[in-house]
Amino acid sequence: MAKQSTVLIPLQKRWPMIIIVLFSLSTAIVFLIRASFDSCNTRSYEDNSDNQIHVTTQVGSLANPLIFMKSKLVLLVSHELSLSGGPLLLMELAFLLRGVGAEVVWITNQKPTEPDVVTYSLEHKMLDRGVQVFSAKGQKAIDTALKADLVILNTAVAGKWLDAVLKENVPRVLPKVLWWIHEMRGHYFKVEYVKHLPFVAGAMIDSHTTAEYWKNRTHERLGIKMPKTYVVHLGNSKELMEVAENSAAKRVLREHVRESIGVRNEDLIFAIINSVSRGKGQDLFLRSFYESLQLILEKKLQVPSMHAVIVGSDMNAQTKFEIELRNFVVEKKIQDRVHFVNKTLNVAPYLASIDVLVQNSQARGECFGRITIEAMAFQLPVLGTAAGGTMEIVVNGTTGLLHPVGKEGVISLAKNIVKLATHVERRLTMGKKGYERVKERFLEHHMSDRIALVLKDVLQKSKSHANS
Numbered sequence: 001m002a003k004q005s006t007v008l009i010p011l012q013k014r015w016p017m018i019i020i021v022l023f024s025l026s027t028a029i030v031f032l033i034r035a036s037f038d039s040c041n042t043r044s045y046e047d048n049s050d051n052q053i054h055v056t057t058q059v060g061s062l063a064n065p066l067i068f069m070k071s072k073l074v075l076l077v078s079h080e081l082s083l084s085g086g087p088l089l090l091m092e093l094a095f096l097l098r099g100v101g102a103e104v105v106w107i108t109n110q111k112p113t114e115p116d117v118v119t120y121s122l123e124h125k126m127l128d129r130g131v132q133v134f135s136a137k138g139q140k141a142i143d144t145a146l147k148a149d150l151v152i153l154n155t156a157v158a159g160k161w162l163d164a165v166l167k168e169n170v171p172r173v174l175p176k177v178l179w180w181i182h183e184m185r186g187h188y189f190k191v192e193y194v195k196h197l198p199f200v201a202g203a204m205i206d207s208h209t210t211a212e213y214w215k216n217r218t219h220e221r222l223g224i225k226m227p228k229t230y231v232v233h234l235g236n237s238k239e240l241m242e243v244a245e246n247s248a249a250k251r252v253l254r255e256h257v258r259e260s261i262g263v264r265n266e267d268l269i270f271a272i273i274n275s276v277s278r279g280k281g282q283d284l285f286l287r288s289f290y291e292s293l294q295l296i297l298e299k300k301l302q303v304p305s306m307h308a309v310i311v312g313s314d315m316n317a318q319t320k321f322e323i324e325l326r327n328f329v330v331e332k333k334i335q336d337r338v339h340f341v342n343k344t345l346n347v348a349p350y351l352a353s354i355d356v357l358v359q360n361s362q363a364r365g366e367c368f369g370r371i372t373i374e375a376m377a378f379q380l381p382v383l384g385t386a387a388g389g390t391m392e393i394v395v396n397g398t399t400g401l402l403h404p405v406g407k408e409g410v411i412s413l414a415k416n417i418v419k420l421a422t423h424v425e426r427r428l429t430m431g432k433k434g435y436e437r438v439k440e441r442f443l444e445h446h447m448s449d450r451i452a453l454v455l456k457d458v459l460q461k462s463k464s465h466a467n468s
């Protein structure tokens, strides 16, 4: 799946301290959010106090961009409910809409047949925040779809729900459907998923590259035309920014993570944080890492001890590929420099501990690649493939360095690793520039602004459709 920091298993038990730090942080954040929602739904966009005063004196002018969604009924259709990128993003949107007083109903099209802990806890999280959770099938879902002001389908696969549940009502619902698409793989271009796509009010896609790709592929493969398409870059959650901007918390997390994997404070860590799979390019990254060590030896460069960390390991899911990675490490005798970490939902401790993020997604790259903006929030430079959403996030030479996908990219990534290892000042400056870029365009309120424009447009369109 071309999603963002997809991560599945909760934080390892052996870091009670980290959990305490994060817990107290998130509790504080919840209070902050409550406080700001309580104050007439205004929200301060800057954290300097001048603006705060501005907000209280000019209620409305700096109001939440989504405020017009107040009392609107929104139906969210998710293909699944898991800790992967797509559903989590839709949940974030659900909470943003609840925050402005919209009535939000969630349905999950594909539920596990067995009771599932993750699904259960996510549903409860939503119920706690006032999101209603209905069964995907049955009259209640149909009635809600017919009554809703807006229906948001999340991912291409969610398209299966339309015919299966709405049946003859499909044409009545389509004009108020916004289709949010986060994927960019061939098997999503299936008629059974997307045949209604041309007739919905709009499609919302995470990057320009992905939008172009969808336009091309639907046309060439299926002979259908995309509806009006909006590109909406994602933003970092407030919770993540809160940790990223708390240097005390970061220091504690950094110490604990480094200690747990046996890396000293002064060592340099290059990390890739993605589910381990060939598409994410961990194999090529390890080859580049090995090449960079060779270059450093050959040129007798003075650099700190270097480590590669691979966060997102799952021996059960990608066994063959995982074994291949480990064999490579053994064969090249770099076991003491390469560290594998299991999948985790909580990427902040790792972002706090590493020095450079590597985004090595192959082929068409990431659809957006949320981990990239998350890393930039932590002032990390990014070494990324020149493909997909990464190119819309990373400014080559300023906030990171790009290298080609495929085997051609191995040496160029190796050289970039050496560059950042040898030029401390450059590395730190790139991290700072990345952080500035996040503050300029990849925050939650930026995403809300962008989504607000789309929702307004779609509401208007469906209203004029209903009137005609």
Ligand SMILES: *[C@@H]1O[C@H](CO)[C@@H](O)[C@H](O)[C@H]1NC(C)=O
Binding pocket: 216, 217, 220
């Ligand atoms: C669409 O994709 C095909 C094959 O990938 C490519 O040859 C063609 O130039 C693309 N068309 C546009 C308009 O980008």
Ligand SMILES: *[C@@H]1O[C@H](CO)[C@@H](O)[C@H](O)[C@H]1NC(C)=O
Binding pocket: 012, 314, 315, 316, 342
């Ligand atoms: C990582 O996952 C594997 C199984 O997938 C498990 O055996 C191992 O104990 C896990 N490691 C940690 C540190 O949790």
Ligand SMILES: *[C@@H]1O[C@H](CO)[C@@H](O)[C@H](O)[C@H]1NC(C)=O
Binding pocket: 386, 396, 397, 401, 402, 403
């Ligand atoms: C990135 O910048 C480097 C020079 O700093 C250049 O050699 C490389 O071609 C650029 N890559 C892309 C994809 O723009």
